[in-house]
Amino acid sequence: MLRVNEIKLPIDHPPQALEAALRARLGLEGAELVRFEVAKRAHDARRKTAILMVYNVDVEVTDEAAVLKRCKDDPKIGPTPDTRYRPVAQAPADLAERPLVIGAGPCGLFAGLILAEMGFKPIILERGKVVRERTKDTWGLWRRSELNPESNVQFGEGGAGTFSDGKLYSQIKDPRHLGRKVLTEFVQAGAPEEILTEAHPHIGTFRLVTMVESMRAKIEALGGEYQFQSRVTDLLVETAADGTRRVAGVRLHTGEEIAARHVVMALGHSSRDTFAMLLERGVFLEAKPFSLGFRIEHPQSWIDKARFGPFAGHKDLGAAAYSLSHHCSNGRTVYSFCMCPGGTVVAAASEPGRLVTNGMSQYSRNERNANAGIVVGVTPDKDYPGHPLAGVELQRRWEEAAFKAGGGTYAAPGQRVGDFLAGRPSQALGEVIPSYRPGVTPTDLSACLPDYAITAIREALPVFARQIAGFAADDAVLTGVETRTSSPVRITRGKDLQSLNTRGLFPAGEGAGYAGGILSAAVDGIKVAEAVALAITDH
Numbered sequence: 001m002l003r004v005n006e007i008k009l010p011i012d013h014p015p016q017a018l019e020a021a022l023r024a025r026l027g028l029e030g031a032e033l034v035r036f037e038v039a040k041r042a043h044d045a046r047r048k049t050a051i052l053m054v055y056n057v058d059v060e061v062t063d064e065a066a067v068l069k070r071c072k073d074d075p076k077i078g079p080t081p082d083t084r085y086r087p088v089a090q091a092p093a094d095l096a097e098r099p100l101v102i103g104a105g106p107c108g109l110f111a112g113l114i115l116a117e118m119g120f121k122p123i124i125l126e127r128g129k130v131v132r133e134r135t136k137d138t139w140g141l142w143r144r145s146e147l148n149p150e151s152n153v154q155f156g157e158g159g160a161g162t163f164s165d166g167k168l169y170s171q172i173k174d175p176r177h178l179g180r181k182v183l184t185e186f187v188q189a190g191a192p193e194e195i196l197t198e199a200h201p202h203i204g205t206f207r208l209v210t211m212v213e214s215m216r217a218k219i220e221a222l223g224g225e226y227q228f229q230s231r232v233t234d235l236l237v238e239t240a241a242d243g244t245r246r247v248a249g250v251r252l253h254t255g256e257e258i259a260a261r262h263v264v265m266a267l268g269h270s271s272r273d274t275f276a277m278l279l280e281r282g283v284f285l286e287a288k289p290f291s292l293g294f295r296i297e298h299p300q301s302w303i304d305k306a307r308f309g310p311f312a313g314h315k316d317l318g319a320a321a322y323s324l325s326h327h328c329s330n331g332r333t334v335y336s337f338c339m340c341p342g343g344t345v346v347a348a349a350s351e352p353g354r355l356v357t358n359g360m361s362q363y364s365r366n367e368r369n370a371n372a373g374i375v376v377g378v379t380p381d382k383d384y385p386g387h388p389l390a391g392v393e394l395q396r397r398w399e400e401a402a403f404k405a406g407g408g409t410y411a412a413p414g415q416r417v418g419d420f421l422a423g424r425p426s427q428a429l430g431e432v433i434p435s436y437r438p439g440v441t442p443t444d445l446s447a448c449l450p451d452y453a454i455t456a457i458r459e460a461l462p463v464f465a466r467q468i469a470g471f472a473a474d475d476a477v478l479t480g481v482e483t484r485t486s487s488p489v490r491i492t493r494g495k496d497l498q499s500l501n502t503r504g505l506f507p508a509g510e511g512a513g514y515a516g517g518i519l520s521a522a523v524d525g526i527k528v529a530e531a532v533a534l535a536i537t538d539h
């Protein structure tokens, strides 16, 4: 097959236009074109009045060599890449020891799956509950203001992305097409097939729940094993005479010890007690940059109009997204984060007395509001120097401030953008009704983030309004705080993907600082599983 990239057609093109464009591009006549299929579909809305659909197409022709020769000057035409996944090792028949995977988020799930596919029979330890029970606990916070610190938006089967927009794209370099393996597994587990071809696919939260269950069944059928409500509270480490440290196993909160010489730590960014435990056990970890901010909400119709002009509401475009960034005069960068078209703002706390926002949507993305984090980058050197876990303390401080400002009931503090820009507390909310549950308390958000962040966001919002009309409208709503944008620590690893100072420990995914988002965390899980397999088979 040949891959032809970037065939651009007007959004309302007739179905046969794609074949005609393909034939013209490759100079094909009659039966020379055997068949074709769309490999990727995107839209280009830079010109609102002339939105384009952009296709990458795989095509079978009668004489590939002749076509390649004819099109040799077109860099967008070449052989279709082979994206099949190939395992790097196979477990020995007399497998003496099963690897452990800590965490059943996207990273742990894919580490578990790949290890299971290679015959290593991994044991997956997850502090939270199976996804259906976890869903009930998560709703407990949203509906009844009851937080379960072990079963919530951050903790439990499926990990942090289960109650999310399920956006499945990433900027990572992926020369081995591992992302394709992830998407293919997701489709087998129940995701819509279009995620394989859409440039910006998303799944929405309901489907993620069933997909996670389906992946569990597959891992178990391959010999893997899950243990839920099994919080790892200690790492067992042996130190050799030459000072080399090596993992010997883990201890659970029940006191049970599980021996293992290969442990994948796929903790996610919110497992603060486990970070502290690892530090205490002497595992090398360091503070890393992350971001702090608020969630902003606008009616989705404003965003659709701003992005798609006369094509707003077009069936092939769906709800519009945005991605914004501004470098402020105080040296800070403000950017939009985890934008959820047609979604809701969710209560994402995992610790009592602390409040965190995030966003999710359903597959249909047809809720009233668009939401996104509007966040400011923070760095250890400037903002939380001196201790590997100082970033965690910074997060906690502002999460506590938000909890207090919201009234101490897990209601989020909120403010109209007009009031926020004018520096006065909101007494009431306006036309835009915030979606956060259990509720929003109108207040002054400037008490909920450091001054430099408030100054930067005040500068950025009017700048963003130049790109999206209404972005800084008086009645747009901010709620806060957004602190779990990425991990505040890195559990640094070497080229062999093992901890810098503890052999057999494989830090992985978002919590270890090696991923940001569902797809990149899953891809990292695959890489780490391969590294474990190679270490066990001693390659």
Ligand code: FAD
Pocket: 102, 103, 104, 105, 106, 107, 108, 125, 126, 127, 128, 153, 154, 155, 156, 157, 158, 159, 160, 161, 162, 163, 164, 165, 166, 167, 168, 169, 230, 231, 232, 233, 266, 267, 268, 269, 270, 271, 274, 338, 346, 348, 358, 359, 360, 508, 509, 510, 511, 515, 516, 517, 518, 519, 521, 522
């Ligand atoms: P996690 O998913 O956080 O999984 C870690 C798991 O480890 C958890 O289940 C946790 O319970 C478990 N664990 C932690 N400590 C222990 C322990 N000591 N013992 C046993 N188990 C433990 N990303 C996107 O790409 N697209 C989106 O649309 C999107 N939306 C999001 C919406 C929300 C509300 C949230 C919270 C996140 C969203 N994200 C999104 C981010 C995405 O969820 C994360 O990047 C991703 O889940 C990270 O995967 P992970 O496996 O590394 O960690």
